[in-house]
Amino acid sequence: xxxxTQTPKFxxxxxxxxxxxxxxxxxxxxxxxxxxxxxxMGLRLIHYSVGAGITDQxxxxxxxxxxxxxxxxxxxxxxxxxxxxxxxxxCASSPLPTGLSSPLHFGNGTRLTVT
Amino acid sequence: xxxxxxxSPSLSxxxxxxxxxxxDYTNSMFDYFLWYKKYPAEGxxxxxxxxxxxxxNEDGRFTVFLNKSAKHLSLHIVPSQPGDxxxxxxxxSGPGTLVFGKGTRLSVIA
Numbered sequence: 001x002x003x004x005t006q007t008p009k010f011x012x013x014x015x016x017x018x019x020x021x022x023x024x025x026x027x028x029x030x031x032x033x034x035x036x037x038x039x040x041m042g043l044r045l046i047h048y049s050v051g052a053g054i055t056d057q058x059x060x061x062x063x064x065x066x067x068x069x070x071x072x073x074x075x076x077x078x079x080x081x082x083x084x085x086x087x088x089x090x091c092a093s094s095p096l097p098t099g100l101s102s103p104l105h106f107g108n109g110t111r112l113t114v115t
Numbered sequence: 116x117x118x119x120x121x122x123s124p125s126l127s128x129x130x131x132x133x134x135x136x137x138x139d140y141t142n143s144m145f146d147y148f149l150w151y152k153k154y155p156a157e158g159x160x161x162x163x164x165x166x167x168x169x170x171x172n173e174d175g176r177f178t179v180f181l182n183k184s185a186k187h188l189s190l191h192i193v194p195s196q197p198g199d200x201x202x203x204x205x206x207x208s209g210p211g212t213l214v215f216g217k218g219t220r221l222s223v224i225a
Contacts (some may be wrong), residue, residue: 004158020220035215040217041217042119042204042214042215042216042218043159043204043215043219045213045214090158092158097209103149103151103161103164104151104159104213105161106156106158106159106160106162108156108157108158109156109157109158
């Protein structure tokens with residue numbers, strides 16, 4: 001049982017570069033989301049999706065794009081990396097939208113450094 | 116403004132004693148509360164939750180208490196074990212929203 005798989009585990013980018021953080025889940029969950037965790041901060045929601053073809057913005061969406069072409073995959077794209085995007089990124093999934101007695105299943109994170 | 120506050124960044128407890136982690140919230144629309152545990156280099160894992168219609172939920176060594184009038188919840192771990200050393204996040208859920216606290220680092224000393 002793989003659960004939620006994130007790749008890569010670590011990434012270093014130069015300012016202005018673009019990249020895609022991959023996230024895949026094998027639990028057939030409808031809800032998927034991306035969070036970032038910064039020192040001294042809680043987890044902050046970047047984007048989320050309640051099903052294939054449907055995405056929406058979270059609390060801190062600027063500088064990021066997402067798409068959901070399949071139930072399994074929910075990639076996060078950084079369009080032009082900035083040092084402020086240095087963070088640990090977590091992908092999470094849930095069988096139901098949050099708030100309906102459905103805890104999130106998290107991946108192990110991608111640690112991104114932008115220089 | 117923080118809707119979910121964990122005012123203690125860290126807590127140290129001796130093995131075998133009780134650990135009490137606290138969480139305060141401001142939004143009265145929150146109706147479901149969760150605790151997650153996070154080890155270094157891993158993602159958070161769900162620990163225990165409570166609905167706003169209850170005031171207590173117990174699962175083995177873990178108990179969550181909810182005081183709606185005070186907008187306060189707490190996680191009790193009894194007895195604490197060295198493997199409980201981790202960062203604990205409180206989260207509150209309401210219509211269309213889920214908000215995490217900043218976390219409390221628990222260290223259980225053998």
